Amino acid sequence: MLKWLCILVFCCSKLWAGEVITLGAEDDWAPYSYLKPGEKKISGFAPRIITAAFQTQGIDVQFRAVPFTRCLKETLSGELVGCFDIEKNEENQSQYFFHRTPLFSEGLSIFALSSSQPRTVQVADLAGHTVAITNGYTYPPLIMNNAKIKKDASPSDEVQFKKLLAGRAEFALVNTTPAKLLMQKTPAFKNRIVEVGLVNKALFYIGFSKSHPDGARLALIFEQGLHVIHSNGQYAQLEQEFKASLQ
Incomplete structure (x- = not known):
């Protein structure tokens, strides 16, 4: 049919x-x-x-x-x-x-401050931590339905990274390619924020x-x-x- x-x-x-x-x-x-x-x-x-x-x-x-x-x-x-x-x-x-x-297709990556000496992080490791997300964006249910992940909504991906720098979030969830462009545009991000894991390839x-x-x-x-x-x-x-x- x-x-x-x-x-x-x-x-x-x-x-x-x-x-x-x-x-x-x-x-x-x-x-x-x-x-x-x-x-x-x-x-x-x-x-x-x-x-x-x-x-x-x-x-x-x-x-x-x-x-x-x-x-x-x-x-x-x-x-x-x-x-x-x-x-x-x-x-x-x-x-x-x-x-x-x-x-x-595009990856959804996990980012953290380089000064935190992060290891490889998986989704399960986010439980109990404050994690920045962008308001209105679509995230996998394993993120959104996990009440143990303390989600902090931001108006944009750029604000997510600013919250990392300010210590208001421990991790940020930003798509891989857009994140790389943000880092190229803003030297402060590139020098202090690193990718520590991958949530999925969406x-x-x-x-x-x-x-x-x-x-x-x-x-x-x-x-x-x-x-x-x-x-x-x-x-x-x-x-x-x-x-x-x-x-």
């Missing part, structure tokens, strides 16, 4: 050629989705992949750059048809329509709204577009360009 539905969506997508849609884009998660200072156009790896995939289906995408918590809220309400970048887990997979193929998606009339349709169309750019090598090319930009 799913096979025939996907074929039907692929064929019908030709009828929607020239369609323009608007997606919510996280505005502060470099290098995946962010606004450069002084600019209004969203940048990052995710919007490039999304644009390319939808273009294969005759659909143009506009992006509304908003804080991530607002992006999620407006997608759940149906004001937005979709939002990215969402880590899918057992707690949120019933809230959105998710495409099958992920946008990308997969990220567009979450399409179950309250928007086009949510289910666009999730299927986007999956078809992702299949095309993976098959024709465009995804690999964009990924190579992205990794080169991080050097």
Whole structure:
């Protein structure tokens, strides 16, 4: 049944050629989705992949750059048809329509002060400690459902690191690549904060709204577009360009 539905969506997508849609884009998660200072156009790896995939289906995408918590809220309400970048887990997979193929994968790392002479830290070691997280971000249930981990919510990843420096948190949970960029940008972070462990390697998606009339349709169309750019090598090319930009 799913096979025939996907074929039907692929064929019908030709009828929607020239369609323009608007997606919510996280505005502060470099290098995946962010606004450069002084600019209004969203940048990052995710919007490039999304644009390319939808273009294969005759659909143009506009992006509304908003804080991530607002992006999620407006997608759940149906004001937005979709939002990215969402880590899918057992707690949120019933809230959105998710495409099958992920946008990308990214690690979630554990950070601490270098002066604390940290050893390799696992999630179980966080129990009883104050751990900084970013408000509104998606973390694995093994973190969020563990009442022994003293979670300290921050408005951004950067504030997490500032709390480490100020002694207000013992550990910080920040995605690996964004953390490396933060350290490059702020010498104080690079010299005093170190990665001490890895929580997981997560997969990220567009979450399409179950309250928007086009949510289910666009999730299927986007999956078809992702299949095309993976098959024709465009995804690999964009990924190579992205990794080169991080050097």
